Amino acid sequence: MPRPLLSLKRFGCVVLVVACAPIAVEFVHAQTPDVSSQCTVATSAPHVSVSGFVSDPSGAMLHDALVTLSCGAIKLQATTDATGRYSLQLVPGTYSLTVAAKGFTTRELPLKVSGTGNNSQDLILNVAQENSTIEVRAGANGYEVNESNEATRTDTPIREIPQAVYVIPQQLLRDEQVVRLADAVRNVSGVTIAEDAGGRQERVTMRGFVTDTTFQDGFRNGPTSNATFPDFSNVERVDILKGPSSTVFGRLDPGGVVNLVTKQPLSEHYYSVTMQGGSYQLFRPTIDASGPLTANKALLYRFIASGQDSQSFRDFNFTRRLFLSPTLTWTPSPSTSFRLYTEFLGGSNLNDRGLIAIGTRPANLPVSRYLADPSLVYPYRQGKAGLSYDQAIGQRWTFRSYERSSTGWANYNARVANALSKDQQTVTLNDLETDQYFQAHYWVNELTGTMNTGKIQHTFLGGVELNYEIYDTNTARPPTGSPAETLNIYHPNYAALPPRSLATSRIDQTRDGYGGVYLQDQVALTSKLKVTGGIRYDIAKLKDVGYFVTVSSSSRATAWSPRVGLTYQPIQAISFYATFNRSFQPQTGTDVNGVAFKPELGRLLETGFKFDTARHRIQGTASVYQINQTNVITADPNNPSFSIQLGEQRSRGVEFNATTHLTHQWDLVTGYALTDATIQKDNTYLVDSFLQSVPRHTGNLWTRYNQTHGLMTGASIGAGVSGVSRMQGQLITQAAPTTSYLVPGYARVDAGVSYERPRDEHWKYHFSFNANNLLNRRYFSGASGRFAVYPGRPRDLIASFQLIR
Incomplete structure (x- = not known):
């Protein structure tokens, strides 16, 4: 689970506490070095240069940090500039290095300065808590992240995780002024937001499979706990884990996990x-x-509030929302920590499913054309609250217990297109109003720790997870026999739509409970060879209660989710990995014999390598994978009114992502993915046809240059391009294989400039200006059938001014 670094000193040991949602506590025994006894200098040698950058754990560069190198009577100091850079001239030797910055930790460490040339040493400072530590790491940069706990729920270097893991850091989100998840994930190959359910939630397509569930601080953000897209004012970074991963996350679609860290x-x-x-x-x-x-800083707070009021490039549409998030962290002792998290999000917009397809392509209509009733608004309210408790047990073990509950309401209220006339001029509108009420309760208890068996190191994780979800809907439709409402797509007359006449047609209630138990062991056989193994057992109890039309049903399903992975690091700069992983997703309904459907299963085979060159100049991952999804529900050929679970889908691909520090001023983020996602078995859809809204090729590039000297110190400029190839707008049926259509591919250019003024007394100023879709390209981000083709935004300019103290 995501948690920021918090560290404590006690009895000569460094205690590393990872505290957040959830808060975690982990002890690492390490003696503070006596740097004074190691101090030596070559007094007759010529001077050399020592330089580097200072940043915080999120990658944001630290201004005005004081860097001191001393040895006896020798003492040299430098202050980092607006880009976090420092530089010193001194003779070779071993010095005492001290780094200090307001709000961050301070610690002395020895630093050996070579006489063979320039010496580069970058540093990362942790946020100061009760007593914190400083971590020295080469190549620290705003886009660099070396550690993640998403894939294993333990703090593990990314190069030791036997699966593709990507992190979109705060600095990149800031440079691109990210407001929506779709703008963030374009920095990772093979990940797209093909549709947003009419403006209600962003559905992620990853490695060929679509999911409507993301995660926030490790907790589920699915339809039963979310009524709209997340607010990014509270997001520190975005973690992405690719492929089936149910061993630690439970029920999942096989594409992977997108986790927002607050x-x-x-x-x-x-x-x-x-x-x-x-x-x-x-x-x-x-x-x-x-x-x-x-006064003792045992009780900390954070309060974030944001609002938005905007129109849209789509006719009539708008966004109005308010977000509030108060958070408290209490550390009553070095071994105990609590965290209270709350948030409220409310707002409204129109239900907007975009344009339609005619023939083999999206209709030739203005991207602004709204094909629904503009008088019907989609309002929503939702709240979340959670409590985390962390307790260190000795120096090697940690117990964590964290719970989060969500509740909310939304009113799906729309007349949207669902049929096209034969003359291809008029669409028929589907009139629907649904009150949706939801609750979700998630509770996780975990024990983590380390131990040795001889020379072999183990990092254990054991946990129990309990979930309970409630989802109630009250749906109203026009009475049977009511005349169809229509709209001309070329000359829409919205005022001519008749008044609504609705009657309650169905009430549905779901009561779903889930429980899971899991174990994991990360084994360091040698310093170069590591094995990760785990197993999880889940029980799902699903209950649907229907009124008027639908039939009540209940089912029980179980699943085992194993994982095993291997990493081998022959040299410091590269590690090879291979993994096998599983996922499961419970299904509702029964076959013709009344037998409840089994969960859909996903199986991952993946291999690749991760690279991290000297001083972290180039970091990245290259991978090859295959995912098979089985137990897919398809039509029963002998009983047309029922279904069976004989369907199978497969995704194969090659992926590459890298972050390159061309110089200390110039960064580059690149990625490419080749995805071959097809239907393997089905009674309805064409075998070997491509899955919906999955581009075969995706690519991304973003580069940023920072000015670190001269009159324009503090200025930066960035630009990039992201694109996808064409994709299927709907699944191809066996009965009518020629009626499908393609969503064309596109490439979008984005750019941004910013300027950060050095501190004026206690204040700092940051200016940004971004142009998204700079060339004003007409494009479509994806589709979910012939009557939901989602146009991309035309040229979009956004400016910001930030005042920081």
Whole structure:
């Protein structure tokens, strides 16, 4: 689970506490080095240069950090500039290195300065809590992330995780002024947002499979706990784990996991006010305040509030929303920590399913054309609250217990196109209003720790997870026999739509319970060879209660989810890996004999290598994989009114992602994915045809240059291109294989500039200006059938001003 670093010193040991949602506590025994006894200098040698960058764990560069190198009477100091860079001239030797910055930890470490040339040493400072540590790491940069706990729920270097893991850090989200998940994931190959359910939630397509469930701090954000897309004012970074991963995450679609890591309370006072404005009358203010509530800094808070009021490039559409998130962290002792998380999100917009397809392509209509009733609004309200408890047990073990509950309401209220006339001029509107009520309760208890068996190191994880979800709907439709409502797609007359006449047609209730037990062991056989193994057992109890039309049903399903992975690191710069992993997703319904459907199963075979060159100049992952999904529900050929589970789908692909530090001023993010996702077995859809909204090729590039000297110190400029190849807009049926259509491919160019003024007393100023779809390309992001083709935004300009103290 995601959690920021918090560390404590006690009895000469460094205690590393990972505390967040959930908060975790982990002890690492390490003596503080006596750097004074190691101090030596070559007094007659010529001077050499020592330089580097100082950043925080999220990758944000630290201004005004004081770097000191000393040895006896020799003492040299430098302060980092607006880009976090420092530089010193001194003679070779072994020095005492001290790094200090307001709000961050300070610690002395020895640093050996070579006389053979320039010496580069980058540093990462952890946010100061009760007592924290400083981590020294070469190549620290705003786009660099070396560790993730998403794939294993333990803090593990990415190069030791036997699966493809990608992290979109805060600096990249900031450079691109990301507001929606779709804008973030375009930085990772093979991941797209093909559709957003009419503006209600962003459905992620990854490695050929679609999911409507993302995660937030490791907790599920599915349809039963979310009524709209997440607000990014509270997002610190985005973690992406590709492929089936049910061993630690439970029920999942086989594409993978997208996890949003939220911002955490800070131990020093921090205040930020940001104002964003731009195209389509965008107005988006954000307030972020954090700091200690007690003198000993045992109780910390963070309060984030944001709002948005904007129009849309789509006719009539708009976005109005308010987001509030107060968070508290309490550390009563070095071994105990609590965290309370809350959030509220409310707003409204139109239900917008885009354009339609005519023939083999999207209709030749303006991307602004709205093919629904613009008088019907989609309102929503949702709240979340969670409590985490972490307890260190000795120096090697940690117990974590965390719970989060969600509740909310939304009113799906729309007349949307669902049929096209023979003259291809008029669409028939499907009139529907549904009140949706949801609750979700998630509770996880985990024990983690390390131990040795001889020379072999083990990192254990054991957990129990309990989930309970409630989802109730009350649906109203026009009475049977009511005349169809229509709209001309070329000359729509919205005022001519008749008044609505609706009657309750069905009430549905679901009560679903899930329980899982899992074990995992990360075994370091040698310093180069590591094995990760795990197993999970899940029980799902699903209950549907129907009224008027639908039939009540209940079912029980179980699943075993094993995983095994191997990493081998022959040299420091590269590690090879291979993995086998499983996923399961429970299904509702029964076959003709009344037998409940089994869960869909996903199986992953993946191999690849991860690279991390000297001083982290180039980091990345290259992988080859195959995912098989079985137990897919398809039509029963002998009983047309029923279904059977004989369907199978397969995705094969090659992926590459890399972050390159061309220089300390110039960064490059690149990626490419080749995805071959097809139907292997089915009684309805054409075998060997491609899955819906899955481009065969995706690619991305983003580059940023920072000015670190001269009059324009603090300025940066970035630009990039992201694109996908054409994709199927709907699944191809065996009965009518020629009636499908293609969504054309596209390439989109984005650019941005920013300027960060050095601190003026206690204040810092940050200006940004971004142009998305700079060339104003007409494109479609994806589709979910012939009557839901989603157009991309035309040129979109956004400017922001941030004041920080």
